[in-house]
Amino acid sequence: xxxxxxxxxxxxxxxxxxxxxxxxxxxxxxxxxxxxxxxxxxxxxxxxxxxxxxxxxxxxxxxxxxxxxxxxxxxxxxxxxxxxxxxxxxxxxxxxxxxxxxxxxxxxxxxxxxxxxxxxxxxxxxxxxxxxxxxxxxxxxxxxxxxxxxxxxxxxxxxxxxxxxxxxxxxxxxxxxxxxxxxxxxxxxxxxxxxxxxxxxxxxxxxxxxxxxxxxxxxxxxxxxxxxxxxxxxxxxxxxxxxxxxxxxxxxxxxxxxxxxxxxxxxxxxxxxxxxxxxxxxxxxxxxxxxxxxxxxxxxxxxxxxxxxxxxxxxxxxxxxxxxxxxxxxxxxxxxxxxxxxxxxxxxxxxxxxxxxxxxxxxxxxxxxxxxxxxxxxxxxxxxxxxxxxxxxxxxxxxxxxxxxxxxxxxxxxxxxxxxxxxxxxxxxxxxxxx
Numbered sequence: 285x286x287x288x289x290x291x292x293x294x295x296x297x298x299x300x301x302x303x304x305x306x307x308x309x310x311x312x313x314x315x316x317x318x319x320x321x322x323x324x325x326x327x328x329x330x331x332x333x334x335x336x337x338x339x340x341x342x343x344x345x346x347x348x349x350x351x352x353x354x355x356x357x358x359x360x361x362x363x364x365x366x367x368x369x370x371x372x373x374x375x376x377x378x379x380x381x382x383x384x385x386x387x388x389x390x391x392x393x394x395x396x397x398x399x400x401x402x403x404x405x406x407x408x409x410x411x412x413x414x415x416x417x418x419x420x421x422x423x424x425x426x427x428x429x430x431x432x433x434x435x436x437x438x439x440x441x442x443x444x445x446x447x448x449x450x451x452x453x454x455x456x457x458x459x460x461x462x463x464x465x466x467x468x469x470x471x472x473x474x475x476x477x478x479x480x481x482x483x484x485x486x487x488x489x490x491x492x493x494x495x496x497x498x499x500x501x502x503x504x505x506x507x508x509x510x511x512x513x514x515x516x517x518x519x520x521x522x523x524x525x526x527x528x529x530x531x532x533x534x535x536x537x538x539x540x541x542x543x544x545x546x547x548x549x550x551x552x553x554x555x556x557x558x559x560x561x562x563x564x565x566x567x568x569x570x571x572x573x574x575x576x577x578x579x580x581x582x583x584x585x586x587x588x589x590x591x592x593x594x595x596x597x598x599x600x601x602x603x604x605x606x607x608x609x610x611x612x613x614x615x616x617x618x619x620x621x622x623x624x625x626x627x628x629x630x631x632x633x634x635x636x637x638x639x640x641x642x643x644x645x646x647x648x649x650x651x652x653x654x655x656x657x658x659x660x661x662x663x664x665x666x667x668x669x670x671x672x673x674x675x676x677x678x679x680x681x682x683x684x685x686x687x688x689x690x691x692x693x694x695x696x697x698x699x700x701x702x703x704x705x706x707x708x709x710x711x712x713x714x715x716x717x718x719x
Contacts, residue, residue, distance in 0.1 A: 289565035291683065292642045296604055298560075299574045303586045303608050306576060309464040309533060315452050318444045320505050321462035322614040327438040329455035332428035337392040338370075340423040344383040344405060344412055345396035351414050359406075359413040367409075368393065383412055392424050399423035431455055441614065463614040466533035468508045470497045473521065473539040473548055474592065477513040492669065493538040493597045500601060506609050514548070516540070521548045529577050529585045533612070536605055539592030542571045549573070549589050559587060565683055567641045568596040568666035572604065586612075593666035599644050599678065602697070627702065629656035629679065631692045639686040646675035649696065650706040658696060676700050 290298075310324040339345065346362065354360040365382040370389035378384055378393040386392070386399060398418035406413040431437055437455055442448060444462070452460060470493075477491045484490050494510040501508035509532070514524050528535055540549035541561060550573065553559035559575030573589035586608060590600040610616075629649055637643045647658040658679055662671030677696040681688055688694070 289563045289570070289641070292564055292566045292603065295562070295564045295572060296607060299588065299604055299608060300611060302560075302574055302576055303611065306584045306586055306612065308612055308614060309466070310461055311464045312459050312461045314459050315449070315457050318452065318460050318462050319446070319449050321444050321465060323438055323440050323442045323444065324461040324463050324614075325440050326436050327452065327455065327457060327460065329431045329433055329435050329437050331431075331456045332433045333431035333454050334425055334427060334429060336427050338425050339386040339388055339390050339392055339399045340425050341386075341399055341401045342388050343386055343399045343401040343423065344414065345378055345386050345393050345399050346383050346414070346418065347378060347380055347395060348398045348418055348420060350381055351398075351400070351417055354414045354417045356404075356415045359415045361411055361413050363411045364409055366393070383414070385409070385412070397421060397424070443615065464533075465506050466609055466612045467531075468501050468506055468534045468536060468609065469511055469528050469532040470494050470501070470508060471511040471524065471528060471535065471537045472513045472592075473516065473537060474513065475515045479512070492594050493592070496594060496598060497536060497538070497601055500598070501609075504606060504609070506613070516548045518548050518552050522552050525552065525577075529579050529587075530581070533583075533585060534605075534609065535577070535585060535587045536590065536601070537587065538590045538597045541573050541589045541591060553587070553589065559589060561589070565641045566599075566603075567638050567643045568593065568664075569600045569603075569644070570596075570641075572600065574604075591666070594669050595646070595672050596666040598672060602678065603644070627656050627677070627696050627698065628693050629658040629677070629696045631679075631688050631690055631694060632657050632659050634687065634689045634692075635660060636687050637681050637685055640683055642683045643679075643681035643685075644697075645679040645681060645688075646671050647677055647679045647696065648674065649676040649698075649702075652707075656696070658694065676705055 350362060351360045362383040364385050365379060366376055366384045368376055368384055368390045369387045372390060376384060376393040378395040384393050399422060400414050400416055400418050404416040437451060438448065472491050472494045476487060476489050478484060478488055480491060480495055482490055491513045498508045498510045511528055514521050537549050540547045550561050553575060554561060558577060559573045561573040563570050564572045569591055571591050575587050577585045577587050579585050588605050590597045645664060646661040648661050649656055649658055661675040677698045679694045679696050681694060
């Protein structure tokens with residue numbers, strides 16, 4: 285490995301350590317807005333769940349003593365004293381020697397100690413023939429059967445998925461304290477950049493990095509805004525930087541971090557040691573920078589400076605920015621770039637690598653006989669968005685590897701859900717066109 289380059293793993297650890305000094309932001313939100321966030325408090329139930337005994341079946345509430353010995357051959361007939369649908373709120377008492385017809389979820393009348401399912405009756409409405417002797421408390425859900433009032437049902441640190449949200453609503457929480465997902469602003473730099481929607485002329489480039497990174501951030505559940513691209517004037521960039529830091533929790537920049545004469549991000553943030561810039565032993569994405577800036581209101585705002593080539597920017601986002609955001613949001617740190625698990629895949633073709641650098645190759649995946657296989661998605665240049673768009677994963681080629689040979693097994697970070705990828709042994713037409 286080139287002596288002046290920092291290993292990818294070390295750079296990621298250094299970035300995470302620098303951002304560890306930034307406190308997580310806690311907010312209280314209406315319960316329905318908590319989905320996707322992480323609880324910042326333990327949750328105690330305000331009620332029993334269910335709040336009263338209710339029926340697990342459509343059927344008839346009875347006193348079990350009234351129907352002992354009931355069977356298909358010797359049914360017991362009882363008058364039906366009442367109908368109780370789900371949602372009825374008055375209290376009903378079951379008189380001895382009668383039955384009450386119930387719907388699933390309806391409150392069980394006081395005095396009843398079992399429910400006989402409608403399927404083992406003649407479904408009568410004035411009187412009912414019961415063809416079964418119920419077990420004690422059959423089909424009765426007791427009050428507090430799921431959750432008891434005063435019980436701690438969720439611990440701080442729990443991520444609110446659909447199931448957890450249902451429990452929060454059930455235990456009577458109108459609002460809840462959560463770790464706020466960090467608000468991210470993306471700033472691209474370069475005099476050559478045009479706003480999205482424009483057609484580039486000679487010497488010009490449309491800003492694809494800003495929209496790409498904002499979209500990726502939103503796909504991963506983080507609120508994100510794109511700032512209008514900044515030029516290469518240092519004084520103007522300093523003013524833009526000061527303004528943007530006041531309105532975000534994390535600032536991500538792209539471009540201007542190499543060693544050129546117009547690398548404005550590096551020039552401005554190097555003053556006073558506000559950010560560290562270095563070469564990272566990775567391909568693509570060698571020039572990287574990071575730091576923590578002071579906002580006027582006392583907040584500490586991480587800044588992560590990424591390269592300007594679009595593939596380099598996206599790969600850098602996945603391996604450096606995303607872990608920082610997950611930590612600030614208190615999310616479990618997943619190994620995959622798309623919140624998926626790492627997968628091991630067999631190379632169906634070989635290629636040369638840059639020894640001394642970890643290569644993150646854009647590859648397509650398909651499964652054959654339960655094993656994943658990979659092929660290069662196309663050109664691997666750091667400017668090639670076509671291959672990036674076609675890729676299913678990033679294949680991690682260790683820095684010690686000089687050549688990937690057919691049959692080599694590589695760890696891959698999925699870019700798409702694995703369930704959407706081909707499972708046949710032959711490439712699909714879409715894959716064929718990507719080569």
